[in-house]
Amino acid sequence: MEIAASQQHNKFAAYFRVSTAKQGESGLGLDAQRAAVHDFCSRQGVEIAGEFVEIESGRKADRPELERALSYCRKHKATLLIAKLDRLARNVFFVSGMMESGVAFIALDMPQADRFMLHVYAAMAEEEARRISQRTKVALAAAKARGTRLGANGAALAEVHAVNADAFALQIGPDLARLQEEGASIRSVSYYLNDHDIKAFGGGRWHPTSVARTLKRYQVLHSIAV
Known part of the structure; x- marks a missing residue:
């Protein structure tokens, strides 16, 4: 989702994901994701209204925290911020479903990417996995x-x-x-x-x-x- 489109919303929520409980407990990986999100919000002059942290493998489709984040965004008409597209998933089908969810989202490693480019990058992430x-x-x-x-x-x-x-x-x-x-x-x-x-x-x-x-x-x- 392009930034221009997302700026129609005045609320932002952040979704962070790490793959293991050990990473979640130590903060390993979370600090870099949070830094990217907070840097973006500082430059855009916006604040994060909610944070959702998932401790789950990117291969698994069962993401309770992501579902909570999506529900929050739908209810409050908020845009979901993700530090990197592969924090969402390394799976084309999953990313495609996200784009059809009705929730605007920005992957901060490619903030200007349109739908086509998101598909391409998701395919590249899947191949790397x-x-x-x-x-x-x-x-x-x-x-x-x-x-x-x-x-x-x-x-x-x-x-x-x-x-x-x-x-x-x-x-x-x-x-x-x-x-x-x-x-x-x-x-x-x-x-x-x-x-x-x-x-x-x-x-x-x-x-x-x-x-x-x-x-x-x-x-x-x-x-x-x-």
Whole structure:
């Protein structure tokens, strides 16, 4: 929904979603979403009349807090604010249903997007979700190839960490490889990632050693995948 259309409403509600209870309790992910919404409201000179926080996977259609948010918006003729379209869903069908719900909404990562562009971006988000799932499967296959019994007592936490690191390497590895192929040194790649606020595995800053380690991990996993 375009901003011009939404400005017919004088009330705004915000919908935030995180995927796990742990994220909900820690505020991880919520702070960034709230910052985006509050920044938008500050620039537009409007206030948020209601906030709705969902702790649910983006793959699930059962969203009680979203239903509450939609009911609120219908009752008060309010516009729903979403920090990013993928916080609504990584699913074309779900986003299409949202557009037919009769509630005006703005995805703040693409505030000027029309209906066609929202469909396109939803399709892209759905494809990325599929690719993330595939990367995780490859990471699990790599863990099994190492001879690890997934979920076994004692080694479980270490293996979960390894699987997550594998999935992360598969996600960012193609970009690291491309930068290196373009002639960038490992050190300059670490500077580039930090300058663009791209977090290393675990959420910290990049160092040449972590770039090299992640790149090597990606290359090993890629060889298994192909």
